[in-house]
Amino acid sequence: MAVSETASKGETILEVENLVKHFPIRQGILFKKKIGDVKAVDGVSFELRKGETLGIVGESGCGKSTVAKLLMRLETPTAGRAKLHGRDIYKMGGSELRRLRRNVQMVMQDPYTSLNPRMTVGDIIGEPYEIHTDVAPKGDRQRRVQELLELVGLNPEHINRYPHQFSGGQRQRIGIARALALRPEVIVCDEPVSALDVSIQAQVINLLEKLQDEFGLSYIFIAHDLSVVRHISDRVGVMYLGKIVEIGTEDEIYSRPTHPYTQALLSAVPVPDPEARAHREVIRLEGDVPSPANPPSGCRFRTRCWKAQERCVTEEPLLILRPAADNHLSACHFAEQRHVVA
């Protein structure tokens, strides 16, 4: 599936192939009958290279958070594979699974619910060492936790404090420290700054970039804020109703988008420049996203697309290289470049 592109920054470490996750809809009390499927993720493929950031954008319900859960093995996929260094993570067990846990970590969206309120910061960041006892000898753990606190810009003396004594941005730093404890190669960031205030967002984004440089981390950065994603990502995938509709480098997606949905999404972002009001191109989508339990046939975007034709109803557009899109993948029969960002 995955088309290999020649311009690579580093070696590919994670390959996701045709990942599918359907959640059954059941009815009944004791004997539950399956009455349908929510097709949260429906055939997603991409690859992640060492040291790069892959941004995934899309609106709520597009399946981007389910992709994160699948990559973390919090959910098992209905079909498809995700290979870390060539080994399928869904076939791992025992010691190999433990190694996976050390290699792939996550930073979650909500800094208020992702830290156990009854544990001290030291216990929270130290928990990875308690689970993976071979990483750090017992006597060494406190020092390591303090190093991590310092690394993410917190005072190491605050090791005995509780999460509620910190602000949202500081709690997110604690979450980042916990994810770093086992020195992973890949960190999945699921909306890591969307719960934070504007002035704090930039601090956390800069921290993530600093850590990436320092440790050669690869990020999968999932967010709905397109500006944030452009800033931090090397490549970007756009999701709609469980599928990637367009994927390419940050410049290809933002400056030369070819899929109508990408174009509409970019055009809807309010730009902090009142002078742009007059001469910005406006594409307004009609209606709402259809239910993922019953997605449209053919192209899933066709119900809201101004270009839709008969072909879009019958034939599903594949995510392939299109002539109009110079060097990136687009899932539109009528892909063509359109400049929407001022």
Place this chain on the structure above:
Amino acid sequence: MTGPQTDFPAARASTPRLLEVDDLYVEFHTRDGIAKVINGVSYHLDPGETLAVLGESGSGKSVTAQTIMGILDIPPGKVTGGRILYQDRDLLKMSKEERRQIRGQEIAMIFQDALSALNPVFTVGNQISETLRKRKGLSKSDATRRAVELMDLVKIPGARARIKDYPHQFSGGMRQRVMIAMALALDPKVLIADEPTTALDVTVQAQIMDLLADLRRDLNMGMILITHDLGVVADVADRIAVMYAGRIVEHADVHALYKKPAHPYTEGLLDSIPRLDSKGAELATIKGLPPNLMKPPTGCAFNPRCKYAKDICVTDVPPLLQLGDGRTSACHFAKELLDGRL
């Protein structure tokens, strides 16, 4: 020291303002002490214009709106000074009954979370027409007819049929439209929108912001838009008031403010947001955290985070400097900042 035309906030024009907040002070009495949440806020609103109140969490932007609406929780809240004039009548001196009359009929409010603002056990038609029957004394059939008109006005497709639906049957964007329809039921002259699109996706946010702009123009309402999103403000606002630690630190025409901020906090905010039109270099940040409102810093509340802070900023509370064209800034060095001499 001020230009010939200073209409804000002290000098009063001969015609009464639609709404004017004058030197408002609000405190919260908690068991940990007294938090000074609003410290001398003044702003005004004229018919047909949009004033954006921009601030981060804890800046007091929502508390001001709640005080105007008379829905502030007292206790812990307590208004300790100032006036809120609606067409030259002080809301804070009115009886409960008078304020109830103002609420809805003169000033209406919409919230971020439409789902919790609507009653889940009644149909939306029922909820809209109930207000009309109770407050306007319409007959049942008239009220229903008006409810359909209102839902048409906010562009809910198939309003006549959807009037019998319950809130949970609407998507997030449609629910927001229902709430707007309810707010408009009594033809208010002021609409306060408190983070109306924060919970929505960008494409839906664009639809709702378009709708609000259309309604404001068609109905000649004054709109107060409370938000943290600099992009949304640039798209729709005429004037902008930036709040920090319970004070308006800068107030200006939206074009002037984005062109050249006159307060270091505004400048910091504008510099710290990633851009959609370029990847950009490392983000500038505002160092530190919002102040503890129990123990605000001496002098200027922003001084511990300000990159220009001097001795006077720690000792003296900056006055509101008039910068001409109704522009004000609560910075000792506003003029130097504007002239690029800092």
Place this chain on the structure above:
Amino acid sequence: MSDFETAAASELHSATPGLQGEPGAPGQPQTMESATKVRSAAADAWRELRRNALFWIALAIVLVILVMACWPSLFTSADPNSCSLNNQMAGPSAGAPFGYDFQGCNVWAHAVYGTRNSLLIGAGAAILAGVLAMVIGMIAGFFGGWIDAVVSRIVDIVLAIPLLLGAIVLMKRIPSDSQSLRLTALIGILGVLGWTTAARVVRSSVITAKQQDYVSAARMLGAGNGRIMWRHIMPNVLAPFLVIITIALGAFIASEATLSFLGVGLKPPSISWGSDIATARVHMREKITPLAVPSVFLALTVLAFIMLGDAIREAFDPKLR
């Protein structure tokens, strides 16, 4: 615990990071020593409890009752079993402040010595019900699926059996000659019939806790079920669990009294408030104290436990603050 936000208070809430006294930001000079006191959820609850007068009253009553159960001789020098018909219905005298009952027993001494059995049965049944509820509720809530479905139906069935009716039927089958057997049976029956409400509370607390992001975070670090249950879920279950068990303890004491009153609980010569009330009832027209004293003991004890449970619940529930 602080995740509960009401819409109206959200602005205040979102301001709380500032309100609570921030530790300084990175790169800023830290003045932490003066800034904040360390406060956990338990410490918060304790602060709240300390101000609650009802809590102190309930605690005092419970402590007195506890001492009375352990060392009844501290409260009376009389022997409750040395009853003499010479004293039948006699008035108050030294060592018998409330006089004597129809059998010529010291009313005060009888009530004091009855405390032990009442409390023993109440506490025994509460512990048994608590263990059952904790284990079953934890398993059902944590593993979910068909295990949960089966356990929930069992809970429904047991819940459908009225506690007293079930206990009456079962206690009828226990031989009445061995009082220690009857006591054990009472504990067993009350416990086995009375665990369901607590199990439901445990189950729903587990389900709430299980969905928390920090549980997912622990799972992603590779934590096993045991660790997740013990470190991350148990602490969230404990507070509501203790509350409901404290209240249940009061209810069990009342149930024992009812059963003994109906003649299917403890029987003389075992002393209990319930059987005292039953025997005194016949003669309440002639003399009220043999009925009133154990009734007041019973009412106060049950009330104290329920008040204690309520006070703790309020203290732990941030929504009520």
